[in-house]
Amino acid sequence: MTTPLLEITNLHASIEGKQILNGVNLTIMPGEVHSIMGPNGSGKSTLASVIAGHEAYEVTEGSILFNGIDLLELEADQRACAGVFLAFQYPVEIPGVSTKFFLKAAVNAIRKYRGQEELDAMDFLDMVEEKAKSVSLNIDLLDRNVNEGFSGGEKKRAEVFQMAMLDPLLGVLDETDSGLDIDALKIVADGVNQLRTQDRGFVIITHYQRLLDFIVPDFVHVLKDGVIVKSGDKSLALELEEKGYAGIEACKSECSCA
Amino acid sequence: MITTAIDNSVFEKLHKTEAWMFTNVSALSKIDFACPSEVDVSVIATHDIAPENPFVVFVNGVFQEGCSRIADGISVNADTHGDIAARGDSLIPRGDSSSVSITGTHAVTVHVLQIVTGDVPVACFGNVIVHAAEGESISLAETHIALTDQNHVFMPCTEVVAEQNSNVTIVRSIRGSKEAYHLGSLHVAQHESSTVQTHTITLGGKCVRNEVYAYLDGEHCESNFDGMYMLGKDQLVDNHLRVEHNEPKGNSREFYKGVLDENAKSVFTGRIYVKEDAHQTDAKQTNQNIILCDDASCTARPQLEIYADDVLCTHGATTGEIDEEALLYLRSRGIPKDAARTLLIYAFLNESLDELTDDGFRTVLVDELLSNLPGGNFIRTLYL
Numbered sequence: 223m224t225t226p227l228l229e230i231t232n233l234h235a236s237i238e239g240k241q242i243l244n245g246v247n248l249t250i251m252p253g254e255v256h257s258i259m260g261p262n263g264s265g266k267s268t269l270a271s272v273i274a275g276h277e278a279y280e281v282t283e284g285s286i287l288f289n290g291i292d293l294l295e296l297e298a299d300q301r302a303c304a305g306v307f308l309a310f311q312y313p314v315e316i317p318g319v320s321t322k323f324f325l326k327a328a329v330n331a332i333r334k335y336r337g338q339e340e341l342d343a344m345d346f347l348d349m350v351e352e353k354a355k356s357v358s359l360n361i362d363l364l365d366r367n368v369n370e371g372f373s374g375g376e377k378k379r380a381e382v383f384q385m386a387m388l389d390p391l392l393g394v395l396d397e398t399d400s401g402l403d404i405d406a407l408k409i410v411a412d413g414v415n416q417l418r419t420q421d422r423g424f425v426i427i428t429h430y431q432r433l434l435d436f437i438v439p440d441f442v443h444v445l446k447d448g449v450i451v452k453s454g455d456k457s458l459a460l461e462l463e464e465k466g467y468a469g470i471e472a473c474k475s476e477c478s479c480a
Numbered sequence: 481m482i483t484t485a486i487d488n489s490v491f492e493k494l495h496k497t498e499a500w501m502f503t504n505v506s507a508l509s510k511i512d513f514a515c516p517s518e519v520d521v522s523v524i525a526t527h528d529i530a531p532e533n534p535f536v537v538f539v540n541g542v543f544q545e546g547c548s549r550i551a552d553g554i555s556v557n558a559d560t561h562g563d564i565a566a567r568g569d570s571l572i573p574r575g576d577s578s579s580v581s582i583t584g585t586h587a588v589t590v591h592v593l594q595i596v597t598g599d600v601p602v603a604c605f606g607n608v609i610v611h612a613a614e615g616e617s618i619s620l621a622e623t624h625i626a627l628t629d630q631n632h633v634f635m636p637c638t639e640v641v642a643e644q645n646s647n648v649t650i651v652r653s654i655r656g657s658k659e660a661y662h663l664g665s666l667h668v669a670q671h672e673s674s675t676v677q678t679h680t681i682t683l684g685g686k687c688v689r690n691e692v693y694a695y696l697d698g699e700h701c702e703s704n705f706d707g708m709y710m711l712g713k714d715q716l717v718d719n720h721l722r723v724e725h726n727e728p729k730g731n732s733r734e735f736y737k738g739v740l741d742e743n744a745k746s747v748f749t750g751r752i753y754v755k756e757d758a759h760q761t762d763a764k765q766t767n768q769n770i771i772l773c774d775d776a777s778c779t780a781r782p783q784l785e786i787y788a789d790d791v792l793c794t795h796g797a798t799t800g801e802i803d804e805e806a807l808l809y810l811r812s813r814g815i816p817k818d819a820a821r822t823l824l825i826y827a828f829l830n831e832s833l834d835e836l837t838d839d840g841f842r843t844v845l846v847d848e849l850l851s852n853l854p855g856g857n858f859i860r861t862l863y864l
């Protein structure tokens with residue numbers, strides 16, 4: 223039997239004493255794309271942050287296995303090296319740190335961890351050029367400080383570009399579509415689709431089903447009050463669009479939550 | 481050989497004055513200072529970082545002609561001091577010492593090395609007088625190093641006269657041994673449309689006082705007085721500036737950034753004085769600190785003394801910790817925690833170099849910063 227890429231079991235998590243996740247179960251097999259939808263404040267970003275290893279969140283119960291290893295034992299940077307990537311809902315601006323500088327540090331830290339040779343400046347710049355093209359990212363942006371002076375859309379595109387650079391096994395995209403017009407949305411979706419392989423898995427967190435027209439998910443889950451209340455295939459996203467999240471509540475008792 | 485011993489009683493009560501209220505050097509009043517007549521000059525070669533450039537060497541305040549590389553325009557002064565140092569109200573003692581004068585346009589940076597060394601505590605001076613005549617450009621890199629773990633007190637004084645349309649850049653870097661006191665001063669007089677940039681980088685010493693006195697005596701002067709510091713265990717830095725706008729349309733910036741660890745302390749006093757009729761003065765001072773450890777502390781005192789209308793004077797001081805969100809972002813991309821912290825500290829300090837127009841200087845300073853930053857070699861691997 224194949225080992226799941228990600229296996230979240232009965233995950234409870236809190237921040238500053240406030241309980242946010244109340245028993246999340248989610249299994250992702252290699253190659254699968256799962257979408258998580260849900261109203262504002264339902265805990266989507268919290269789930270993403272807990273997977274990425276944000277230290278402000280406390281896991282109070284449950285487990286996360288990544289490729290069979292205990293993810294909760296690893297620090298944030300070790301998780302990234304092991305192959306977890308989070309495209310942040312709100313990418314952080316870092317004054318004084320040039321994007322290229324930062325990316326070279328990241329790429330080589332990860333390569334080192336994986337026993338690969340570190341890239342020299344030439345190979346690194348070739349890679350930057352190639353990956354930037356894949357998400358139509360203006361390469362001049364990369365001479366700026368990390369996310370500084372980037373428009374909303376540029377920040378999102380830069381996150382997907384970083385994902386392409388870092389070559390993860392699991393990509394978690396937290397509302398990477400919000401604030402994008404339809405053209406930018408297609409570009410971002412296309413960038414993600416290029417990364418879809420039989421080994422790599424994705425968690426696509428979104429509010430809108432329109433992204434899922436372009437990144438077609440294998441499964442759709444609805445997160446509400448920190449638990450997954452409904453799971454289905456991509457048609458669930460359409461149903462949500464039609465009925466809204468309120469419409470989902472009615473079926474809560476009768477659905478089997480993955 | 482200059483053997484004047486210093487009257488060390490002056491140190492006893494300095495901290496009772498307003499200008500020194502946060503910096504107590506009274507311990508110096510109890511030390512018997514010497515002024516060794518024999519000095520070992522064999523260490524100089526290792527600090528000769530720019531062998532192609534003019535090189536002015538002082539050891540314990542005494543000019544070392546044999547080790548220096550003198551160019552046209554560099555000569556030994558008969559008088560210890562010029563006129564500028566006397567203008568301000570600096571309380572740092574002044575004494576006899578060698579004094580070197582630098583004039584004329586220099587295509588390359590003049591490197592001034594001042595070393596304090598000896599097996600007993602040494603008190604010394606070491607003076608430089610820079611005179612940029614109309615339209616001339618002079619740049620100076622000063623390195624001040626205390627080599628031995630003694631309570632040396634080192635009081636180097638640099639005076640600058642920048643005449644009309646001249647351009648002077650001075651980078652002063654201070655690396656003292658853990659027990660050394662550095663009480664240094666820069667005195668700057670600017671004439672019309674001159675540009676002066678100074679950058680003081682403090683990376684060592686038990687107690688470092690950096691005074692800058694600037695007099696913008698002509699219209700349209702451009703001035704940057706910047707600095708950075710990175711201090712650890714029980715170290716203190718006191719950056720003390722007074723910028724006088726005496727004529728209209730001057731533009732001055734004070735920008736100091738520092739990182740403090742393990743009980744280190746920073747004091748910043750920036751006084752901007754704007755004389756009546758010095759209209760359209762634009763003066764700004766900023767002091768930003770990152771504190772790595774709870775017992776480190778900093779005090780910032782912006783002081784504005786303004787007698788003209790139509791001026792723009794601003795000041796800002798911040799103290800914070802390393803930005804946890806930025807740290808997480810870097811780590812979430814695979815960069816280990818220590819390296820991520822190093823990168824953020826480097827980025828923070830590096831910003832104080834933003835205004836420096838001379839790329840060569842910037843390179844020297846960045847290099848110095850990286851050599852002193854724990855884990856700084858990692859940053860070097862990122863250059864493209």
Ligand SMILES: Nc1ncnc2c1ncn2[C@@H]1O[C@H](COP(=O)(O)OP(=O)(O)O)[C@@H](O)[C@H]1O
Binds near residue numbers: 261
């Ligand atoms: N740092 C924090 N401190 C306190 N509460 C927080 C913090 N971050 C998020 N929350 C709360 O956790 C809940 C879930 O937030 P979040 O995971 O961001 O939801 P979503 O991404 O689904 O909109 C919200 O009620 C939010 O207010």
Ligand SMILES: [Mg+2]
Binds near residue numbers: 266267311397
């Ligand atoms: Mg969210």
